[in-house]
Amino acid sequence: MAFEGLTERLQKAMRNLRGKGKVSESDLRKTMREIRLALLEADVNFSVVRKFVKTVQERAKGADVLEGLNPAQQIVKIVDEELTKTMGEEATPLNKSEKIPTVIMMAGLQGAGKTTTAGKLSLKLKNEKDARPLLIAADIYRPAAIDQLEQVGKEIDVPVFQKGTDVDPIEIVKQGMQVAKENHNDYVLIDTAGRLQIDEKLMDELKNIKELTHPDEILLVVDAMTGQNAVNTAEGFNDALDITGVVLTKLDGDTRGGAALSIREVTQKPIKFIGQGEKMDALDVFHPDRMASRILGMGDILSLIEKTQKDYDEKEAQKLTEKMQNNTFGFEDFLDQLNQIQKMGPLEDIMKMIPGMANNPALKNINMDPKDLEHIKAIIYSMTKEEKDNPDLLNPSRRRRIARGCGRPIQEVNRMIKQFNQMKTMMNKMSKGNMSGMENMLGNMGGNGASGMPGMGGSGLSGKLSQMAMKRMSRKMSKKMNKNKKRRNKKRH
Structure with missing residues (x-):
């Protein structure tokens, strides 16, 4: 996958700074050497690498960074800013002629x-x-x-x-x-x-x-x-x-x-x-x-939001929210969600857009084979309409019948139903708690919480990356909302 090796090497380079109350010039030199090697291995132009490393090193040498609070986080921020600058700072729109075409x-x-x-x-x-x-x-x-x-x-x-x-x-x-x-x-x-x-x-x-x-x-x-x-x-x-x-x-x-x-x-x-x-x-x-x-492994939550908005039907989303609030979310709805997710592209690509998930060790152990989604669909298709609408009916004998009907092991059927119930509980909390369910879920990602994915939050460096990404997302979403508000006000006047 694109950038996977580079992301892994850069995160490894930054990991050397983790937990240090103060970063010495020796620590900085070692980190910059790792960054230089990571960029060269990624086939980045040599002169670009030299200029990039020199700029980052000069900025990071400042007393405010090396002697300030959270020096590792500040260096990550500098690397992030310089990477952005190297690639062009901001998106460039297409040129448009004043007259067609x-x-x-x-x-x-x-x-x-x-x-x-x-x-x-x-x-x-x-x-x-x-x-x-x-x-x-x-x-x-x-x-x-x-x-x-x-x-x-x-x-x-x-x-x-x-x-x-x-x-x-x-x-x-x-x-x-x-x-x-x-x-x-x-x-x-x-x-x-x-x-x-x-x-x-x-x-x-x-x-x-x-x-x-x-x-x-x-x-x-x-x-x-x-x-x-x-x-x-x-x-x-x-x-x-x-x-x-x-x-x-x-x-x-x-x-x-x-x-x-x-x-x-x-x-x-x-x-x-x-x-x-x-x-x-x-x-x-x-x-x-x-x-x-x-x-840098900080995810791309803004692109994920845009992707979701593009591929998601607003009316269907409203219906889904009501079902979650009324606790009537069934397997037919689950099937609709799977189809929506498949439209958005490979699941592992979507996961890596979530801050802290890119190159997370736990993520590498998750099997993202598209066949798994097809197996889940086969299990749901083997249920009766009554079972799809009311998952509580799925007793052991019904589960065995479903396993025979779809040709999947009973353990797989049990696992899928368990995952469905967990997701249903989480979505129900999110729909009722003014995003508190989402906050709890993100909280569980730090340490060995309910998600079971260690190192995605908390005090580790990957947690800092997640926090930086979420702060950036918050700032950009606020700007976007303000722009939309101004646009609406202009239209009214």
Whole structure:
């Protein structure tokens, strides 16, 4: 999983400072050496590593840090801030033209996921901006590139302009732009050709398309799994085209994270989006601060909230709250929740967004196999409607019948019912106690509480990370609420 190794190494480096009332310069040097090695192993550009370590060390050497209260926590805060700065400080929005269409030129090497990303971005614009995008198929060289784009367009219901492989790409783009103007498309996304490596012919073609269309965005799509090579690619394209931003793909793969930490610093161009999955809705805005939190194992609660809001039906959520308050939450409702969770993506990715959960030793022992969810569904499907609505009916003989019906061991059926009852109790508390149930749950995560997950809170360093993340979340949610309040007030007046 992306950044897993880097997160583990950085947390190990910070662990050396744990429990120290005072941090000496020797302790700091040792920690910085570990951080340097962690970044180099993650394939971060050498000059970026050198600058990063130097900055953190200089800031941490200040008397206020080394001789102040909680020096370890302050150093973690400095590392977090510098990671965020290295990756760009804040999310950078897409450039938008004052008159339609806004032209987005997609560039990149073969295999980086350029065509799929063009589709993902079109869908995002369509859903979030209520836009009418047009895709232009300008890659006439790669076998089946046009077919792939047409397939993508059909899947997301976005029109694709193409003239086959016998027409010059410049002419295709010229005609496509004319069609976009006639049809009043808000956005035009040009899927350009790629090569296995940067060459003169490719760059000349891209420069000609740029000159013809004067794009508002030139987005370079790079494969995060190629590490340092992704940075070299970004440099080459930026020198030739003066790109406006980068899209990092395959960030959910076995990548060490070097590209995300290096590209902004080397090219001085922002990472605008990240691709994390094969589904067409798996394209997210890149938030440097949230990514820094994830790298440091502090979770990403804001992205989790956004993900939940996007995939959750508000009316269904209200119904669910009422059922929990009335204690009528049954297995059918549980099944609905499982389906909602599956929509949000792999369970282990969701868990790692919760502060303190990333790289937690207890989390590694939890089997996150998607088959487990299917087994739970099979157990529920083997129940009668009466049993689903009233779980108290599930006596030993009924449980044995269910186990035979779904082909799962009786122990598994018992375990699932026990987990369901625990979850039902917790959710009931949360729905009635003005979030006190959630506070109790988070409290149990420190030490060996009810959750049984040690080291997620309390006085340990991972607990401090969780607290920092929760404080950051609280500040950002307050800002967001104030912005929404101001917006509503403006509308009233």
